Amino acid sequence: MAWLEANYNYLLVIVLLMIGLWAMIGKNNLIKKCVGMCIFQNAIIMFFISMGAKAGSTIPILKLKEGATTYGVNDYIIDPTQYDNPLTQILMLTAIVVGVATLGMALTLVQKMYAEYGTCEEDEILEKIK
Amino acid sequence: MKTLALVISLLMGSILVVSLDDLPAWGDVNSPANSHVSAYYLDNTMQQTGVPNVVTSVLADYRGFDTMFETGVVFVAVIGIMAILRRDQRLEDIEKVERPPYFPPDPAITGVAARFIVPFMQIFGLYVLAHGHYSPGGGFQAGVILGASVILLAMTNGLNGALSRLTEDWFVLLSGLGFLIFAGVGLACMFYGGNFLDYSALAPLMGGEPSVAAVKARYHAMLWVEIGVTFTVMSAMFAIYSYLASDGWMDRGL
Numbered sequence: 001m002a003w004l005e006a007n008y009n010y011l012l013v014i015v016l017l018m019i020g021l022w023a024m025i026g027k028n029n030l031i032k033k034c035v036g037m038c039i040f041q042n043a044i045i046m047f048f049i050s051m052g053a054k055a056g057s058t059i060p061i062l063k064l065k066e067g068a069t070t071y072g073v074n075d076y077i078i079d080p081t082q083y084d085n086p087l088t089q090i091l092m093l094t095a096i097v098v099g100v101a102t103l104g105m106a107l108t109l110v111q112k113m114y115a116e117y118g119t120c121e122e123d124e125i126l127e128k129i130k
Numbered sequence: 131m132k133t134l135a136l137v138i139s140l141l142m143g144s145i146l147v148v149s150l151d152d153l154p155a156w157g158d159v160n161s162p163a164n165s166h167v168s169a170y171y172l173d174n175t176m177q178q179t180g181v182p183n184v185v186t187s188v189l190a191d192y193r194g195f196d197t198m199f200e201t202g203v204v205f206v207a208v209i210g211i212m213a214i215l216r217r218d219q220r221l222e223d224i225e226k227v228e229r230p231p232y233f234p235p236d237p238a239i240t241g242v243a244a245r246f247i248v249p250f251m252q253i254f255g256l257y258v259l260a261h262g263h264y265s266p267g268g269g270f271q272a273g274v275i276l277g278a279s280v281i282l283l284a285m286t287n288g289l290n291g292a293l294s295r296l297t298e299d300w301f302v303l304l305s306g307l308g309f310l311i312f313a314g315v316g317l318a319c320m321f322y323g324g325n326f327l328d329y330s331a332l333a334p335l336m337g338g339e340p341s342v343a344a345v346k347a348r349y350h351a352m353l354w355v356e357i358g359v360t361f362t363v364m365s366a367m368f369a370i371y372s373y374l375a376s377d378g379w380m381d382r383g384l
Contacts, residue, residue: 014146018139026135055157062182073176080169086184087168094200101207104370108211
């Protein structure tokens with residue numbers, strides 16, 4: 001039980017990775033393959049974000065000290081244990097936007113295939129290519 | 131095929147579960163990911179850049195190369211989608227192409243509601259961009275909000291309603307311009323004798339004490355960089371929507 005409690009974020013990520021991989025390989029419809037790719041991507045994003053979490057910390061925006069009236073260097077609480085890891089968050093911030101761009105590209109190719117073959121089903125397209 | 135996929139994904143899952151013990155516990159303050167360079171960013175962001183939002187300072191300054199080429203990836207995606215999907219009515223006869231039936235949206239309720247919401251969305255997008263130094267926000271988020279406002283217009287008033295406000299020429303131009311602004315700030319640093327994207331080289335533009343001016347230069351250059359990111363992301367969101375929705379003809383929506 002303690003093992004489950006210590007690792008449940010990783011277990012959730014692994015389940016999502018399995019769903020995404022299963023959809024990408026096993027599904028016949030190309031749109032559903034794209035959805036599987038999205039789930040896989042989101043699992044990796046959740047993995048990174050949970051790696052950057054610290055117990056009892058808050059978002060990585062420096063807080064003002066009590067009673068601070070100016071916004072200088074010495075008016076902020078600078079203590080790395082109080083804030084989440086900013087590095088994983090910025091890596092995933094850019095990954096989300098690039099994920100949208102690559103998903104748009106994938107959907108474009110699917111749409112072009114649909115215009116060419118009249119279907120999104122993989123086996124029917126393979127039949128027509130022969 | 132489905133059983134094979136099930137076997138492969140179960141295999142991958144079991145391998146990952148076996149290797150779980152090597153990973154640090156959730157919330158471990160001293161885990162490798164949380165100790166070395168990320169602690170440096172949290173310690174030094176105020177002295178070196180003057181930006182309390184560490185995500186913004188790492189995104190736009192410390193790891194500027196990463197962000198610049200991510201913006202480039204978004205721009206290349208726009209160009210790629212345009213190259214694959216765009217069709218020209220002057221070269222092809224649109225009348226001869228078989229297309230699904232079109233039901234134009236009735237803007238009686240949704241169109242009026244969208245006209246109320248869109249200005250507030252755009253104001254909020256600009257706030258998220260400008261206040262990204264102090265609160266959650268920045269170029270990517272602002273770009274997505276601004277892009278969503280234009281897409282909302284296209285969904286409620288028809289694609290032509292949105293394209294009359296943000297034309298195809300403009301959003302393709304803006305997506306390139308954003309990347310150029312980012313790279314231009316980097317090149318300006320080289321003109322002032324620093325490295326590419328080393329904003330402290332712009333200190334002579336700011337005036338005042340050299341050490342204060344360097345911090346100020348990094349602070350202000352970050353805002354310019356975020357503006358460039360906003361342009362690219364906003365136009366990329368709308369470009370992806372409009373090319374996919376109109377099947378490349380750019381004359382009507384879904």
